[in-house]
Amino acid sequence: MVTILGTHTVIPKEETPKGLLWLSDNDQLWRWSHTPSIYVYNPKQNNNTVVDVNVLVERMRDSLSEILVHYYPLAGRLSWTDGGRLELDCNAKGVLLLEAESKKSMAEYGDFTPNEPSIKELIPAVDYSRQINELPLFLAQVTKFHGGDGGFAVGILFSHPLGDGLAAIRFINSWAKLTRGAKLDPSELPFLDRTVLKPTGPLTQPRFDHPEFKPLPLILGRTDNIEEQKKKTTFALLKLTPEHVQKLKKNANANNPSPRPYSRFEIISAHIWRCACKARNLEENQPTVVKFNVDIRNRLNPPLPQNYFGNALGPTVTPTCYAKEITTQPISYASQKIREAVNKVSNHEFVKSQMHYVAGFENRWDLIRTPYLEKGEYRADVPFFGNPNIILGSWMSMPFYEADFGLGKPFYFGPGGVCPYDRGVIALMPDEDGDNGYGVVVYMHFQVDHMKDFIKYFWEDI
Incomplete structure (x- = not known):
């Protein structure tokens, strides 16, 4: 059983651009819900000292606020147009970071594959009965396992219309880099203009059968x-x-x-x-x-x-x-x-x-x-x-x-x-x-x- 100890709404550390961001046709193709994934860490296995969960979450919250300055669309909200397209309101409403602890040890979760029902409790929960413009686009849950092994799980929910797997991984890696005290290289900053995927000129008959x-x-x-x-x-x-x-x-x-x-x-x-x-x-x-x-x-x-x-x-x-x-x-x-x-x-x-x-x-x-x-x-x-x-x-x-x-x-x-x-x-x-x-x-x-x-x-x- 997992107990949620804290829920933090994290907004960009600085003022960010506001307004509607056009989503490409490629962004429209995928399910509008979130893609779940899980990372599992054993600091002792990496010869690191046991980390205090409160200290870790505070670092992750601060660095998340910092990285959202560059990835500010993730702090926005989706909505539907009359034509059934998704659009993104960059309103800086923020993302969610949850702090949790489990009564189970790391070993009790087995191989962490999603067949195990208890894995779901390591992933943030989203109520999809709510209006889409109320749903955060990124959620992360940091769960400390029971016992002295110092293990943690970081469960992720990433909104698919905001980015594909590579985009999500790059965001998470940049967030992690800031959390451990490193600086981002200019080449690691995201390119946000999606109009580069907008068809130019009048639409023409496709040349291929598709x-x-x-x-x-x-x-x-x-x-x-x-x-x-x-x-x-x-x-x-x-x-x-x-x-x-x-x-x-x-x-x-x-x-x-x-x-x-x-x-x-x-x-x-x-x-x-x-x-x-x-x-x-x-x-x-x-x-x-x-x-x-x-x-x-x-x-x-x-x-x-x-x-x-x-x-x-x-x-x-x-x-x-x-x-x-x-x-x-x-x-x-x-x-x-x-x-x-x-x-x-x-x-x-x-x-x-x-x-x-x-x-x-x-x-x-x-x-x-x-x-x-x-x-x-x-x-x-x-x-x-x-x-x-x-x-x-x-x-x-x-x-x-x-x-x-x-x-x-x-x-x-x-x-x-x-x-x-x-x-x-x-x-x-x-x-x-x-x-x-x-x-x-x-x-x-x-x-x-x-x-x-x-x-x-x-x-x-x-």
């Missing part, structure tokens, strides 16, 4: 995916050592028709796709695809500033394949299909066409966002990414282990909730032996009925 925004394949014989939406999902944390990754690379590149080796993301995504098709025992002629987002900061011409704060994701989808092709062909086959999807979003003209396509969504935004599943609502007219398909995410470039608040680096970082549809997230993980570079961790959300078989194939097929 299947990434169209309905995905259904289970054969079905007319909608309502039955799949209702199925429960669970979570598994799968850790690939550097040796596992090398073995998958060797297998995939043995049949690679290109001189350019497949990337870790392409290979591990293909591996997940194959295992998912096998675990679901799909019909041989069942159509299936993988959908994922690609960071477009470097894929535009000119490229976005590297410190762009906002959503800069280009959705993409593989060519439609049959389950038999994915499960019986060498892993290079699925890897190539993943590469084809990546290559589409590497084309500036494709991304530009995508921006014009999305701009045509006016008055249809409720059909794009997907918070309905989290509230137990099931709709056939909105996107669903689960069986027979899968959605993947890459956190390969996200330096979340740099979030040192003066407690040392976190020994665990992960999602704070179970996704309501099949989803795999691929991230780098420091090798536990410290000598072999980085391994890869897969945060896997999958239907309860199929997870056991998925894990079996995940290890057998390496």
Whole structure:
């Protein structure tokens, strides 16, 4: 059980610009709720002295107030326009920082994966029945574990319309850097002008077909995916050592028709796709695809500033394949299909066409966002990414282990909730032996009925 000891509304330390901030079409694509995540720290493991929770929270509160001067949009509030778009009022109403203590020791929380119901008490709670303009856009909860180990959890809620995963991680890392007494470099300050993603000139007919925004394949014989939406999902944390990754690379590149080796993301995504098709025992002629987002900061011409704060994701989808092709062909086959999807979003003209396509969504935004599943609502007219398909995410470039608040680096970082549809997230993980570079961790959300078989194939097929 966790007791909340204090709730602090934190506003920017200095006067910040006020007024409405335009949110790009890319910001409009995602659920309007918050993305939960959790960091876990063991100062003793990092040879740090035990930290007093009151001192820690005071430092974090002061540095949060300081960092909000640069990230002042996070201290604002969202609202709806008449056309169904989100807009941001930069009104400096502030963010929330909660101070808490648990009656459980760090060990009693197990591996901190979101399957454990008690993990929810380490994440701030939000009442989504309130008006959207009353909801803070960023919340953090600092929880001290029971016992003398000095362990802490920092649970985070970050509003998705304000930024993608990379934007969120950079904000948290900058906050952590200030907390431990360091100064920010000019290159670490955010670029806030989202109009750089505004289509220029009159909207034109998209030059590409854009299947990434169209309905995905259904289970054969079905007319909608309502039955799949209702199925429960669970979570598994799968850790690939550097040796596992090398073995998958060797297998995939043995049949690679290109001189350019497949990337870790392409290979591990293909591996997940194959295992998912096998675990679901799909019909041989069942159509299936993988959908994922690609960071477009470097894929535009000119490229976005590297410190762009906002959503800069280009959705993409593989060519439609049959389950038999994915499960019986060498892993290079699925890897190539993943590469084809990546290559589409590497084309500036494709991304530009995508921006014009999305701009045509006016008055249809409720059909794009997907918070309905989290509230137990099931709709056939909105996107669903689960069986027979899968959605993947890459956190390969996200330096979340740099979030040192003066407690040392976190020994665990992960999602704070179970996704309501099949989803795999691929991230780098420091090798536990410290000598072999980085391994890869897969945060896997999958239907309860199929997870056991998925894990079996995940290890057998390496």
